[in-house]
Amino acid sequence: MRKLLLIITLLLTACAPIVTQPVLPTPTRPPVTPTVPTAAWADLSPYYAAMKPDFVHDVDQFTQATRYQIDLTIAPSLTNYTATQQVHYFNTATAPLDAVYFRLFPNTPSYGGQMTITSLKVNGAEVKPSMELGDSAMRIKMDPPLPVDGEVDFDLAYVTSVPTVSIPGGYEQFGYFRGVLAIPNFFPMIPTYDDEGWNVELAPGWGDSTYSDSALFQVNLTAPSDQVIATSGTCGPAKISQGSQTLHCASGPMRDFMIGLSADYQVASDTIDGIKVNSYYLKKDQEAGRRGLEISVKAVKSYEKRIGPYPFNELDVLETPTSAGGIEYPGLVVIAAEDYQHNPTFQEDATAHEVAHQWWYSLVGDDQLDDPWLDEAFTQFTTALYYLDVYGSPGFQADISLDLQARYQRALSDNEDMRADLPVAAYSDRQYGEIVYGKAPLFFYALYQKMGDEKYNAFMQTYFEANRYRNAHVPDLLKAIATQLDQATIDQLMKQWITTPN
Numbered sequence: 001m002r003k004l005l006l007i008i009t010l011l012l013t014a015c016a017p018i019v020t021q022p023v024l025p026t027p028t029r030p031p032v033t034p035t036v037p038t039a040a041w042a043d044l045s046p047y048y049a050a051m052k053p054d055f056v057h058d059v060d061q062f063t064q065a066t067r068y069q070i071d072l073t074i075a076p077s078l079t080n081y082t083a084t085q086q087v088h089y090f091n092t093a094t095a096p097l098d099a100v101y102f103r104l105f106p107n108t109p110s111y112g113g114q115m116t117i118t119s120l121k122v123n124g125a126e127v128k129p130s131m132e133l134g135d136s137a138m139r140i141k142m143d144p145p146l147p148v149d150g151e152v153d154f155d156l157a158y159v160t161s162v163p164t165v166s167i168p169g170g171y172e173q174f175g176y177f178r179g180v181l182a183i184p185n186f187f188p189m190i191p192t193y194d195d196e197g198w199n200v201e202l203a204p205g206w207g208d209s210t211y212s213d214s215a216l217f218q219v220n221l222t223a224p225s226d227q228v229i230a231t232s233g234t235c236g237p238a239k240i241s242q243g244s245q246t247l248h249c250a251s252g253p254m255r256d257f258m259i260g261l262s263a264d265y266q267v268a269s270d271t272i273d274g275i276k277v278n279s280y281y282l283k284k285d286q287e288a289g290r291r292g293l294e295i296s297v298k299a300v301k302s303y304e305k306r307i308g309p310y311p312f313n314e315l316d317v318l319e320t321p322t323s324a325g326g327i328e329y330p331g332l333v334v335i336a337a338e339d340y341q342h343n344p345t346f347q348e349d350a351t352a353h354e355v356a357h358q359w360w361y362s363l364v365g366d367d368q369l370d371d372p373w374l375d376e377a378f379t380q381f382t383t384a385l386y387y388l389d390v391y392g393s394p395g396f397q398a399d400i401s402l403d404l405q406a407r408y409q410r411a412l413s414d415n416e417d418m419r420a421d422l423p424v425a426a427y428s429d430r431q432y433g434e435i436v437y438g439k440a441p442l443f444f445y446a447l448y449q450k451m452g453d454e455k456y457n458a459f460m461q462t463y464f465e466a467n468r469y470r471n472a473h474v475p476d477l478l479k480a481i482a483t484q485l486d487q488a489t490i491d492q493l494m495k496q497w498i499t500t501p502n
């Protein structure tokens with residue numbers, strides 16, 4: 001997510017040529033001939049469609065990833081949807097599981113939706129789940145426990161209504177507002193099970209909500225035919241019938257699947273390094289929509305060169321009514337319409353930030369609730385490197401001083417310095433913005449100053465390669481840093497920027 005805004009005056013560079021395209025669904029890549037499947041779930045070829053050609057076989061390592069097959073119908077009113085969902089889940093933990101959880105994010109207070117499970121079967125038999133956390137977590141007992149490497153099938157059906165007015169404590173990330181329907185985390189989602197057990201908790205409203213593993217999605221999406229639709233992954237051509245359209249979409253290894261749509265969307269697209277970048281903007285904001293495309297393309301260029309390749313063949317950037325500056329999802333980011341219309345400086349900052357999350361969050365995952373600095377602080381400093389690449393040293397220094405240092409200075413002025421490696425819930429909304437988005441990125445800045453540009457990139461590449469598609473933790477980050485910097489310096493910088501004051 002991108003929070004708060006600061007005025008950074010930077011010179012915009014000349015525009016790259018942009019092609020404004022008619023509103024058509026994205027054509028799918030021709031299917032790769034499948035290998036002989038042993039079971040429907042074992043066939044990984046449907047997911048190849050979302051990958052760049054050189055990365056198609058990344059999918060093959062995901063034999064035990066959770067498969068989601070979702071048939072989703074969005075009502076003509078755009079205020080509710082129904083779905084059936086088949087999930088094939090593998091117990092990849094080191095112990096048997098006596099329960100499996102699904103998170104129902106629409107039911108969390110800051111989302112303000114209402115999801116009702118109308119049918120649930122486990123391996124074909126109807127079961128009754130226990131609902132927890134205000135119906136936002138569903139516990140399904142495994143009887144007998146699901147053994148290590150065991151597999152289980154879930155069949156679900158659900159109906160969901162979405163909010164149409166602002167929810168207290170939310171940021172209009174989920175719902176139908178001002179002609180745009182945005183439905184992040186719209187489906188029952190299995191959270192990460194790790195050494196702490198099931199990661200099931202209500203996220204504070206000012207942080208990100210999800211912590212999940214890379215999974216594989218196929219989504220059949222039916223919606224009114226006048227809607228222009230953007231999703232995570234890649235969709236085939238729409239089939240139109242009696243006022244509605246149906247798209248078949250597939251993802252590569254992604255930890256979530258996001259959908260946004262509007263009858264008002266126009267699309268501008270460009271292709272960089274085999275990635276089709278699509279900017280979805282409201283008709284009246286054409287100039288900002290084109291600017292969003294340019295920024296995104298420059299950001300992808302910067303991060304691919306410094307960190308490593310984006311393996312998917314599509315990246316979508318959407319203008320939505322959210323009151324957060326921007327929010328990241330796999331293969332799709334949303335940026336506030338407010339900034340498209342009134343604040344091009346922050347549009348650039350938020351877009352560069354959310355696109356950086358494709359590397360830190362989407363590809364290299366992390367526990368967004370417990371280790372937000374791995375997620376947000378690393379992304380904040382990576383955004384500063386975008387400014388370095390696009391505007392040179394003055395842009396870089398402006399971002400460091402007017403965003404990162406200014407945020408931390410506010411904490412110091414208020415005598416509220418805190419350590420930077422705490423869970424989101426340990427901070428107030430304001431402290432979170434100052435410490436995790438301000439102080440902790442200065443740790444990465446200090447690393448950059450000690451290492452220099454080349455070694456800093458080498459550290460990021462090492463971390464990226466070792467943790468791509470996985471969830472990384474603090475020791476993984478420190479291990480990658482140690483390939484480029486001596487331990488005494490790392491310890492000193494960690495103490496200076498991250499682990500003090502206690």
Ligand SMILES: [Zn+2]
Pocket residue numbers: 001002353357375376379
């Ligand atoms: Zn963020």
